[in-house]
Amino acid sequence: MQERLVVIGNGMAGMRTVEELLKLEPEKYEITVFGSEPYGNYNRIMLSPVLASEKTIDDIMLNDEQWYVDNGIKLYKGKNVTEIDRVARKVRAEDGTEADYDRLIIATGSNPFMLPVPGADLEGVIGFRDIYDVDRMLDAAKQYKHAVVIGGGLLGLEAANGLMKQGMDVTVVHLMDTLMERQLDAPAGKLLKKSLEERGMKFMMPAQTEQIIGEDRVTGLKFTDGTVIDADLVVMAVGIRPNFSLAESAGLHCERGLVVNDTLQTFDPRIYAVGECVQHRGMTYGLVAPLFEMAKVCANHLAEHGIARYEGSVTSTMLKVTGIDLFSAGDFHGDESTEDMVFQDAASGVYKKLVIKDNKIIGAVLYGDTIDGTWYFQLLRDGTDISDIRENLLFGQAHLGDSGHGDDNRVAAMPDSAEICGCNGVCKGDIVNAIVEKKLFTLDDVRAHTKASSSCGSCTGLVETILAETVGGDYSQAPKKKPVCGCTEHSHDELIAAIKEQGLKSKQAVYEALNWQTDDGCHVCRPAVNYYLLANWPAEYKDDAASRFINERVHANIQKDGTYSVVPRIWGGVTSPTELMKIAEVAEKHEIPTVKFTGGSRIDLLGVPKEKLPAVWGDLSEAGFVSGGAYGKSLRTVKTCVGSEWCRFGTQASMSMGIKLEKYTWGSWMPHKFKLAVSGCPRNCAEATIKDFGVVCVDSGYELHVGGNGGIKVRATDFLCKVDTEEEVIEYCAAFTQLYREEARYLERTAPWIERVGLTYVKEKVVEDAENRKALQQRFEESQKYVQIDPWKERAEGAESHEFTPLTVNAG
């Protein structure tokens, strides 16, 4: 029998919780919703664009009435709940409508705070909270001229902007001398005021309202200094108050809001609360991102999965006034213990300030150029150590690597036809349409529906910016902690730590210890879990073929037509006439359609049908070739130049160094692919400075470089250190590789890994701590013991034959 769930409040928080719940357990509850407004569920944060005539009410509806019908939800709209009977477990509305509950969600939101000044009850004095308020403002704009908005915060300025767009003469009255003082510091506030004044907005600040003047309808405002101004409409936007009077009258513990714990339960365990009405760990929230995080956790507990916790939110803000770019997050005022980084270009109206404490960003204010807002916010929430990037920090993410996307254009200025995702051919207009039509709210939703940013990921920042601009500025995209996939609430880092600390040695043990939601994971988490187990327990854990992407399972690269490519290893890119003739023979014998040189100094044989792979491998194996690992998250190639063996400039024997490194490092699985290069002199013909580990020979020894990437986003390596001997090159290479193997997240290349943990950290572990370096090397060599076996030879000799042989039906 279904349990009964009643939701009081038909707003964004309540309905988001129901949506999350329906995803998890669609059949569990018979759901009843009470809403005091006579509508379905709409996106309240988009009321400002409606007021400015940039959107219509239809544009901002999230769930129309059909949605409630389709999901079997009983909706009582326009009904105000006035009583909760916790003993009889029943709620009652003003008109007598009753509903029984087994569980109850209170999502009553907040009310605009109305200043208790004389005249506040006059006609024409309103708040700014719902569609009703917007309608009243639009009506007033048709008949009257003078509007006054009390409150120069986010909401007040958005209201003022909208009224101005409706043709009214608008004055903003603000108590403080800085606009949006909760989001902006004084310089940014000044820039904002200036550009709003240029648009025709007037300001009275600092100014305190003493009285609202009028007989029936408002006619003017009087301030404490005696000044009087005309007003036909007064909008109070001085703040919101959590609306918990209903909860309080039911005897639930309330302080500044309805108090909930980390599972969003109130003091009555049958009653949950989400959204602006709650107080969690002493905080109340008025932005949408925290509401969504709460909704997810609350739904998880209502579904009785019982594994999620809400631990509070860090929020960021953008102003939804078209043409004004503004972003702020965290503690942007700072104190004696913090330092400021400031970039100011008054002429072009750009101001950026970052507040740094202990080498971490704790606050940010951006005005005029906000393209890096999401990036700074990410660094802030992740607590990333910025000491290695601080020189370029203020110039933005685009200045970290050499190129890549990012600084091409301000996203807002891009035309709809601008291609955002080059992998999947998705244009800005496609993304915006999908967000609007399909009501998307998260990066993952956008990826699923449009495929933008779902392949190589280099456009992720652009997509996030479009998302933020389209769904409303104060919505922050990525959750603070990113789960590995839909099978779990845990992040990669938590998964790695649990395997290590709890000594988990099988997939089953991981699934049980971490409460996996699926029996055998999915294509995202299973390869990751398999890798982490292998990396931690090389001797004990046996690689699981069913957890491998096809390329790694069959040791060849799948192509678009389902055939495979075969790349034999050519050590250090150095070959011989005999080897080349043998490759040619194999290619001819098996009628291989395409033979191509790769960028990593070897030969790719393309178009081999799967059934023929063992035969091709058998012939290559006989000729002395082993698998080139060109398909694997493992060592790919070691690119070399000819070095001192031939080159008149060469300083060291780069070819033989490369061959030694390749023979030493091939085999072990890694979080992602891994490329090496050895250049014989600083002319760097082997391009060692865009490799994961690059060696540049100099007369006096070897310079070691790490964390380069020549692909998605070009990143030059960081200089790790200089060593004297080949033995040391091997030792440092092993230690660096092993640190990456043990600590990076699955599918994270060395470049983003180093940007995340910092070069300083890597140096500490690999360069400064000789003992640790030796230990890392030892663990790398231990792991190599089990994997330096040629997979091609094994398969050519019959291993895993089921992979390569189709089933046949025996006649009779």
Add this chain to the structure above:
Amino acid sequence: MAWTIICNLEEIPSLGSRIIKSSEGDIAVFRTSSDEVFALFDKCPHKGGPLSQGIVHGKRVTCPLHNWVIELESGEAVAPDEGCAHSIAARLEDGKVSLDLDESITAVA
């Protein structure tokens, strides 16, 4: 329509698949972790990728080419992707896997 025995359960790896050639193209036969068997034509509705080569999880398989997730039971793509791979009824009896092959589909021995 006729049930045709194609192999023993053990011949298909757990969370894996085998293919069987037919006059209508390859058929992929899947085995889940709970030893249920399913069969689909080996063509992803997206770009024709060989589903038999994908990762099997729950009662789904992920296409190796572009990560579309396909329901093994119905052949339907998991939302928001849209499309359907043709499914063929499969059953397991006494450790033997058989497919309900239409007369027009002949398994190629």
